[in-house]
Each structure stands twice: as structure tokens, then as C-alpha cells.
Amino acid sequence: MDPLETDRQLLEAIRRDDPAAFEEFVRRYGSRIYGFGVRVCGEPEAAKDVAQETLLQAFRSVKDVQEPKALRSWLYRVVSNACLMRRRKRKHEPRRELSLDELMPGGPDEAGIQIPDAADLPDVEAAREEAREAVHAGIAELSPEYRMVLLLRDIEQLSTKETADALELNESTVKMRLHRARLMLRKVLVERLGMTPEKKGNPS
Amino acid sequence: MSAEHGPGAQRCREMFARLSEYIDGELDPEICAVIEGHMDDCAPCEAFLESLRRTVDLARDLPPHELPEGVARELVEAYRRTRESRDSRESDSP
Numbered sequence: 575m576d577p578l579e580t581d582r583q584l585l586e587a588i589r590r591d592d593p594a595a596f597e598e599f600v601r602r603y604g605s606r607i608y609g610f611g612v613r614v615c616g617e618p619e620a621a622k623d624v625a626q627e628t629l630l631q632a633f634r635s636v637k638d639v640q641e642p643k644a645l646r647s648w649l650y651r652v653v654s655n656a657c658l659m660r661r662r663k664r665k666h667e668p669r670r671e672l673s674l675d676e677l678m679p680g681g682p683d684e685a686g687i688q689i690p691d692a693a694d695l696p697d698v699e700a701a702r703e704e705a706r707e708a709v710h711a712g713i714a715e716l717s718p719e720y721r722m723v724l725l726l727r728d729i730e731q732l733s734t735k736e737t738a739d740a741l742e743l744n745e746s747t748v749k750m751r752l753h754r755a756r757l758m759l760r761k762v763l764v765e766r767l768g769m770t771p772e773k774k775g776n777p778s
Numbered sequence: 779m780s781a782e783h784g785p786g787a788q789r790c791r792e793m794f795a796r797l798s799e800y801i802d803g804e805l806d807p808e809i810c811a812v813i814e815g816h817m818d819d820c821a822p823c824e825a826f827l828e829s830l831r832r833t834v835d836l837a838r839d840l841p842p843h844e845l846p847e848g849v850a851r852e853l854v855e856a857y858r859r860t861r862e863s864r865d866s867r868e869s870d871s872p
Contacts, residue, residue, distance in 0.1 A: 596857045600850050609843030622849050629853055674795055685822035692835040709836050728837040734804065753798035760833040 581642035589637050599633055606730065607653050613725050614657040616714055624660065628653045647732065650740035654722055661718055677757040687768040689760070705767060712762030716755055723748055724755035789816060790823050797830055 584602065587595040607628050611621030632652045639648050679685040695702050713721055726737040727748070737752075738745045793816050799805050800813050817824040 593861065597854050600845070600853055604845035604850055604853070605842060608845040608849070612843050621843075622846065625845060625849065626853055630857070633857070674791070678791070678794055679822075679826060682822040686825040687829065688825060689829050689832050689836070691832050692839040705836055706840060709840055713837070724837065728834055729840060731838075734802075749799060749804070753795070756798055756830060756833055756837075759837065760830055763833055763836065764829065 581645050585636070585639065585642055585645065588633070596633055599636070600629055603632075603649055604629060607649065610650065610653055610725060610730060611657060613713060613729065614654070614718065614722060615660060620660060624653065624656045628656050631656075644739070647736040647739040650726060650730065650732065650736075651742065654741055657722075658718060672754050672758075674754070674757075677754060677761070684764075687764050689763045689767050689769065708763050708766040709759070711766065712759040715762060716758055720751050720755040720758065723751040724759065727752050728756075790820060793817075793820075793823055794826070797827055800827070801831055801834060 580602075584595065584598060587598065604625060608621055608625040611624035611628070612618055615621050615624060628649075632649055636645070636648070639645050690701075690705060692705070695705055713724065716724065722741060723737060723743075726732045726740055727734070732740065734745050734748050734752075737743075738748045741748070743751075793813055796805060796809065796813065800810060805813070817827060
């Protein structure tokens with residue numbers, strides 16, 4: 575089924591105050607919002623609170639979303655703001671954009687270090703788990719501004735425009751932050767999973 | 779590796795800045811052709827691009843989180859109670 579059509583039907587059901595609409599809204603978006611919250615907040619307990627707050631708050635005002643295609647970015651805007659509010663209560667974090675020079679590899683040897691290919695990971699749960707833990711650790715090290723862009727683009731698979739709408743940024747800032755976030759994540763993956771060219775293709 | 783290539787070289791720096799857009803298919807074909815030409819000549823950049831592509835693939839490979847069933851149930855229950863109390867207020871009002 576065309577997801578746009580389904581979101582259109584959902585929005586119509588919400589607007590006419592259909593009693594089943596909220597359950598469908600939770601079923602369709604609950605896990606996405608919770609998953610995003612876990613990865614931004616870093617804690618499942620905080621993510622549960624964020625998901626509950628966001629779903630109730632979003633449902634109350636979702637009637638104002640005019641176009642079904644805008645629903646996803648609108649929802650991520652609500653949950654991003656909820657996550658940021660929580661983090662700002664906890665601690666002050668620097669908001670400096672990193673320069674590309676800080677992220678360039680130090681030399682050809684460093685540039686040549688390879689990481690495992692997701693498609694070729696051995697069919698052993700331990701190897702996949704090690705790769706996932708490395709990705710989680712890398713994402714956790716990113717500051718929220720970079721992390722949210724990477725999560726929306728690479729995990730939630732929003733377009734550049736949808737991400738820009740969700741985070742109220744312009745598209746060039748989204749692209750700039752995404753590139754830096756990926757470079758930082760790559761650095762962590764190289765440190766944790768990196769294979770020197772000699773070992774390439776043989777991660778054991 | 780020739781002298782004009784390497785992580786400190788101007789040409790490589792220019793490529794380095796555009797690699798995510800290249801991976802995402804957001805660049806014009808002419809710029810893609812320039813990047814591909816550079817990759818053919820510069821092994822460190824080619825390896826770096828591959829590692830960045832794999833980084834993106836590993837991130838996309840993360841399994842989704844599921845909203846715990848109990849949380850979903852509590853939410854739907856809370857909504858149902860709010861709705862019932864609203865409906866009873868409306869039916870009580872003249």
C-alpha cells in the first residue's frame with residue numbers, strides 16, 4: 575500500500591475524531607519515535623518518557639498537518655525538540671561546528687584502514703553484534719546536533735529536505751552536519767573494527 | 779601514490795568535502811565524473827570513500843527498536859480514559 579495514502583487516511587481519521595485513530599497512530603509511529611528517542615537520549619527509560627509525551631502531544635496537534643507527506647518530518651520535529659529539551663536540562667554542550675580539517679585522516683595509511691562491509695559480515699551473531707555495538711558507540715559520541723541529522727538521514731532514512739524540515743535547518747546545513755557525523759562515526763568504527771590493508775577481507 | 783595526491787593535497791581535500799553527497803547521489807553527473815576520475819588515480823581517497831560507504835551501510839544495518847508493548851498499551855489506555863472523560867463532560871453539559 576502506498577504509505578502516503580495510508581498517512582492520508584490516518585490524518586483523515588484523526589480529523590474526524592475516529593476513536594481508533596490513536597491506536598493506529600501509536601502502532602504506525604510508536605516504534606519509530608521510541609527508537610529515535612533511545613538513540614538520541616541514550617537511555618531506554620528516558621526514551622519511553624519521550625515517546626509517551628511525544629505521541630500524546632503530537633496526536634493533539636497533528637490535525638494541523640496539512641499534507642500527509644509532511645507528517646514524518648513534523649513528527650520527528652516534535653520528538654527532536656522533546657529530546658533536546660531533556661538534554662539541555664541535563665548539561666550544557668558545546669555547539670561548535672567541526673572543521674573538515676579536524677576530520678581528515680592523518681596520512682595515506684590512516685586513509686587506507688578499512689572497516690567490515692555490512693553485506694559481508696560473517697553469519698555469526700557475535701561479529702554482527704560487535705559491529706552494532708561499535709556503531710552505537712560511535713553514534714553515542716556525536717553531539718546531539720550531529721547525531722540527530724545522522725539518525726534521521728541514515729537510520730530513519732528521511733530525505734535531506736525532510737530532515738531539514740524536521741530539524742528546522744537549511745538543506746546545506748543538513749548536508750554539512752551529515753558529512754561530519756559520518757566522518758566521526760567512521761573514525762570510531764576504524765578504531766574499533768579497523769582492518770589494515772593486509773588484513774582486509776580477513777577481519778579475524 | 780603520486781606527489782599531488784594524499785590527505786593533505788588540495789585536490790584530495792576538495793573531494794573529501796563532497797564524499798557524503800556523492801554517496802547519496804546528490805551531485806551533478808559532471809561532479810561525479812570528476813570524483814570518479816580522482817578515485818581512479820588516488821588509492822587513499824578510494825579506500826577512504828569505500829570505508830565511508832561501509833560506515834553508512836553499517837549504520838543502516840542497525841535493527842529497529844520496538845516500542846515496548848506495555849508502553850503502547852498504557853498510552854492507548856490513557857488516551858481512552860481522556861476521551862471518555864471528555865465525552866462524559868460533553869454529555870453532562872446543557
